[in-house]
Amino acid sequence: MVSAVGVSAAACSDDSASSVTLKLVAADYGDPGGENGSQKYWDALARDFTQLNSGITIDVTVLSWNDVDAKVAEMVKAGDPPDIAQIGSYASYADQDLLYSAGDLLPIPVQADFLPTLAAAGEVHRMQYGLPFAASTRLLFYNKDLFTEAGLDPDKPPESWNELRDAARALKATGVKHPYGLPLGPEEAPAETMMWMLGDGGGYTDTGGSYIIDSADNIEAFNWLRDNLINADLTGPNPEKTDRQQVFDAFTRGEVGMLNGHPTLMQQAAREDVKYGTTELPGRGGAASSTMGVADWIMAFKKNGHRKEIGEFLAFAFSEKNHYDFVSRYDLLPVTTSGSERMRGDSEQRKLRKFLEQLPTAEFYPVGKVSWGEVSSDIKQRIGEVVAPDGDPARVLGSIQRAAETAESSSGS
Known part of the structure; x- marks a missing residue:
C-alpha cells in the first residue's frame, strides 16, 4: 500500500x-x-x-x-x-x-x-x-512520404552517416527544403552536438568524468558534418540560428526529410498526419553505439x-x-x-x-558536474561557429574545452 x-x-x-x-x-x-x-x-x-x-x-x-x-x-x-x-x-x-x-x-x-x-x-x-x-x-525520425518521392525505401532508413548523406542528397534532388534538420541554435545545441559526438564514439566527458570536448573523435565528427552536410547545403539555411521547435514544426509541414527527435515529436507529427518512421541514430560506421538520454x-x-x-x-x-x-x-x-x-x-x-x-x-549530459551549466551555455553560444563558411571544428571545440576546464577548476567539481 x-x-x-x-x-x-x-x-x-x-x-x-x-x-x-x-x-x-x-x-x-x-x-x-x-x-x-x-x-x-x-x-x-x-x-x-x-x-x-x-x-x-x-x-x-x-x-x-x-x-x-x-x-x-x-x-x-x-x-x-x-x-x-x-x-x-x-x-x-x-x-x-x-x-x-x-x-x-x-x-x-x-x-x-x-x-x-x-x-x-x-x-x-x-x-x-x-x-x-x-x-x-533520441531517435532519427524520417518522413516516409518524402523518402518514397525521392526513390528511397521508406522501410530502410539510413544506418550510417554515409547512408544519411546519400539519402539527404536524394531528398534535395526532389526539392525537400531541409533534407536533414540541423538545430544548432541555442535551444538544442548541446543535444544535437552530443548526438553527433556519440556517433563517432565521443562525448562530452570520458569515463572518469573529465571533459573531452576537443577529442579527436569529436573533431572528426564535426569535420564530417561540416564537409558532408553543411557545406553541401543539405541542412537548410542558417542551422546555427535554428532551434529545435522550428525543425519539429517544419517536419510536420513536410519540409524536413530527417532529424533527430524525442518522443514529443510523435504527438506533433500524428496531429498533422505525417507518415514517419524512426530508427537508431546513425553513426560513422553504422548505428551509433549509444543514444543521448x-x-x-x-x-x-x-x-x-x-x-x-x-x-x-x-x-x-x-x-x-x-x-x-x-x-x-x-x-x-x-x-x-x-x-x-x-x-x-x-x-x-x-x-x-x-x-x-x-x-x-x-x-x-554531465549534469552532476557543477560546471556543466556554464559549459552548456558556452556550447549554446559557440557551437554554431562550426557551420560558418570558414568553420574550424578543432578551433571551436578547443576553445570550448579550455573554457570548460577553467569552469571545472573554479567549481571544484
Missing part, C-alpha cells in the same frame, strides 16, 4: 509533528491551462496524498519550462526556496549544501527502483541529490526542515501507479524499473518501446 511506503520514510530530528504545508514548484509538460496541463496532475496527486496523510498539505505551483528554473533560482537567492522543486538541474544547489540527499528522503526500496544509469546521473560528489523524474531518449529532476531543499514529510510525499509520487500515470500521459519514459516493466507490457505505449529500449544504455 502507498500509505505504508510513506510511513517507512526516514525520519530525523528536524521533522515537525504538527501540520505541515509543503511548497512544490514544478514544470509544465502540457498546454498551460489546457486539458493536459501538469497543474491538473499535481493537484490530483496532492489531493490523493493529503487524504492518506491528513497532517500534510501540498501547495503546488506549476510554471512553464521557460520560467521554472529561473523562478526557483530567484526563490533560492531570496532565502525562500520551495520544499520541493521539479526542474532541469540540481548540481549547483547540491554543491551549496542546500538539498537533502536521496538517502535522507526515501526508503531503500524506492531508491533501488530508480534505473541505475539515472540514479548515477543524479550524483554530485558521489552522493545522489537529484531524483530523476522523467526521461527521454535526457532526464528532468526533482529535488528537496533543506531550508524549511520538513525531511520526513517531503520523503513521504516523494515516495508516494514515485509509486508505480502515480509515476506511470505522469510519464504515460506525456509520452515520456519512466525512470524506475517498475515503471519501465509496466510500459513494456502496455500495448497502448508500443510507440515508445524503441525509446525505452535505449534508456538503460543512454548517455546523459
